[in-house]
Amino acid sequence: MSDKNRQPWDLGRFIKTLSYFEVFPLLNWVQNLFQGSSQDTQSKLVGAKQVGVILVAGATGGVGKRVVRRLNQLGYRVRCLVRDIEKARLILGNEVEMVVGDITNPETLTPLVMANIQGVICCTAVRVQPKEGDTADRAKYNQGIKFYMPEIVGDTPENVEYKGVKNLVEAAAKYLPKASVKTIFDFTQHQENLKNVWGALDDVVMGGVSQSNIILTGETALFTGNVSTDNSGGFASVRTKNFDPAINLSGYEGVKLRVKGDGKRYKLFLRSDSAWDGVGYSHSFDTVDGAWIDIRVPFADLIPVFRAKVVRDRPPVNIAQIRSFQLMLSKFEYDGNLNPYFSPGSFSLEVETIKAYGGSPLPGFVLVSSAGVTRPGRPGINLEEEPPAVRLNDQLGGILTWKLKGEDSVRASGVNYTIIRPCALTEEVGGKQLVFEQGDNIRGKISRDDVAEICVQALQYDKACNVTFEVKATEDKADYIDWQQLFASVQRDN
Numbered sequence: 001m002s003d004k005n006r007q008p009w010d011l012g013r014f015i016k017t018l019s020y021f022e023v024f025p026l027l028n029w030v031q032n033l034f035q036g037s038s039q040d041t042q043s044k045l046v047g048a049k050q051v052g053v054i055l056v057a058g059a060t061g062g063v064g065k066r067v068v069r070r071l072n073q074l075g076y077r078v079r080c081l082v083r084d085i086e087k088a089r090l091i092l093g094n095e096v097e098m099v100v101g102d103i104t105n106p107e108t109l110t111p112l113v114m115a116n117i118q119g120v121i122c123c124t125a126v127r128v129q130p131k132e133g134d135t136a137d138r139a140k141y142n143q144g145i146k147f148y149m150p151e152i153v154g155d156t157p158e159n160v161e162y163k164g165v166k167n168l169v170e171a172a173a174k175y176l177p178k179a180s181v182k183t184i185f186d187f188t189q190h191q192e193n194l195k196n197v198w199g200a201l202d203d204v205v206m207g208g209v210s211q212s213n214i215i216l217t218g219e220t221a222l223f224t225g226n227v228s229t230d231n232s233g234g235f236a237s238v239r240t241k242n243f244d245p246a247i248n249l250s251g252y253e254g255v256k257l258r259v260k261g262d263g264k265r266y267k268l269f270l271r272s273d274s275a276w277d278g279v280g281y282s283h284s285f286d287t288v289d290g291a292w293i294d295i296r297v298p299f300a301d302l303i304p305v306f307r308a309k310v311v312r313d314r315p316p317v318n319i320a321q322i323r324s325f326q327l328m329l330s331k332f333e334y335d336g337n338l339n340p341y342f343s344p345g346s347f348s349l350e351v352e353t354i355k356a357y358g359g360s361p362l363p364g365f366v367l368v369s370s371a372g373v374t375r376p377g378r379p380g381i382n383l384e385e386e387p388p389a390v391r392l393n394d395q396l397g398g399i400l401t402w403k404l405k406g407e408d409s410v411r412a413s414g415v416n417y418t419i420i421r422p423c424a425l426t427e428e429v430g431g432k433q434l435v436f437e438q439g440d441n442i443r444g445k446i447s448r449d450d451v452a453e454i455c456v457q458a459l460q461y462d463k464a465c466n467v468t469f470e471v472k473a474t475e476d477k478a479d480y481i482d483w484q485q486l487f488a489s490v491q492r493d494n
Contacts, residue, residue: 007230013204020199021241021276052118052183054459057081057103057168060091062425063368064123066452068092074456081113103164104155109171116189120172121366121455126160126399127153150388150396157402165406169365169413176364176415182252182356184325187221200225201239201326208233212329220260223327223349234331236347240324242274247322251462253358254298260350261287265341268297269305269326272318279306280326281317284333286341287349296357308332325354360462363418365410366455371421371470373404374440387424387443407468411493418458419468422451432473434481436490444472463487 054071058064059080071078072095079097082088088098101108103124128150177183185194194216202210202225210233212225227236249255257268264287269280281302285295304314308330327349331342375381376393383391393400410417423444430449435442450473458464464487 007209010204010209017199017201017205021201021239052177052186053077053079053097053116055079055081055113055117055120055172056123057120058123058125058368059096060088061123061125062427062448063451063455064121065091066448067121067123067455068096070452070456072096079113079117103168104159106167106171109167111175114171114175116186117172117175118177118183119364119366119459120168120176121368121459122165122168123368123455124160124164124168125368126155126157126397128396128399150392152397152399157397157399161399161402162405162409165367166409169367169410169415169417172365173413173415180357180359180361181256182249182359182362183353184247184255184356185221185351185354187216188219188352194221197240198238199241200237202236203231203233206233207231208235210234210236212236212238214238220350220352223351224347226346227329227331227344229331229344234342234344235328237326237328237330239269239326242323246272246320248460249299249319249322249356249359251360252299252319252356254296254301254356256353256355256357257285257295257297258292258352259287259295260290260292262348263287263289263341264329264343264347264349265339266349267326267328267330268295269324269328270302270317270322271324271326272321274323279304279311279314281305282334284339292352303334305334308334308336310334327351361416361465362460362462363416363458363465365413365415365417366458367407367410367417367419368451368455369403369407369419369421369468370400371423371440371442371472373400373407373421376400385443411466411468416465418455418464418466420451420454420458421468421470422446423470423472425451430473431478433476433478434486435472435474436469436486437471438469438490440470442470442472446471446473457483458487461487466492468493 054076056064056068056078059068059082068078068080079099080088080092081101082098083100083102085098085100099113101113103109198214198221200212200214202208202212208228208231210225210227212223215222215224223238225236227234265284266287268283268285271278271280273279282305283297283302285297287293299317299319302317304311329347331339333339370389372387372390375386375390389396389400407419410419421440423442423446425448426445428447430447430453432447432450434450454471461484463484467487467490469490
């Protein structure tokens, strides 16, 4: 095309693209200043964890509310199962999704409660408080200090610790995803936040005039537009903003896309570098016009590419640090070769899901139980050395006995699980070094902060799958915890 026939470059769209992807922070600051708006701090997709929902039961309790707060900090989508939303709002605030339900009533554990869950954290427990006249100082009960006149208030340990847990895990088992698959994006679920995560990245950045968009319908993501070879262009794409923190796909074999195309050949890019104009790892895939198909992309098949040129001697993509995804329709394949199924004009690619496949199983159900559950009635136990819950198990309605039966129901459910047995719970600041043991002989104390952190971390590690362990904290501050190694230090249940 001669310069005379060359179409004018859309500088405004170029600047808008750079601003959307936050290439130059100063540019965003200036734009926001003149527009009189601030950057939407909710626009980032934090490790893509908002896609699946973590259901938290017992969300208003001492451990549960900390679990909710920590999940939110890490960018998970959280759904709280509560009996009274108005009361729960006073504890959890107005920004958390809540559903009404009661684990002691299985009829309330509806498909609405379980929709799109990728994990469940159960922190429910019966209410234990001092008998009237024992003491007005509730602080000692929150600090794990021995007490001598406790009583159960409200529902019984049998209903809460056993039947309730059994109801919850049986209901969740029907909805939890397969262990070997990790959902990264599920476009069949309406998610407002994704509108601010995927954006158009077309050849306008190279002077071209192609235009594309991603339309989220609540059923699919539609990558569509018009691709043009004018101005030496020839590609259209949509890309995510950088994930922060990155997605960790360690242990998986690749990603799988469920797509319906128009017979054209497209590209998928993954990046482990947060640089705007850096190396991407590409895989081309063909579509069948009007037909839904599954595309498997093994990580080993990804090609390191920089501006459509293969980068030789480049290490494989770092699957532990996936920073972004990109879908592209391009005139070019690699190193100057043409896309054999390319034609300029309109195009359409629908996407239902993007998932990682071939992974090690991860826990889907995390239960907070208690140290000491096997000690009531165990031969050789010196009750004088045991914590109050063990000594007073019968007076407290068999609380530990029913907790153990609740654990057994989880182990028998067929779901992948982690069962955590904390020692005496305190309100002390967390962040301490932790000791995991098995055999139910451990004594000590642990902050509710640290128990909440263990619950959240367990969802991310295959070594936490199908284990039961006791935990206490030391007095030493933990500057760093190797969670995979810590979970690997305990044996899986038989």
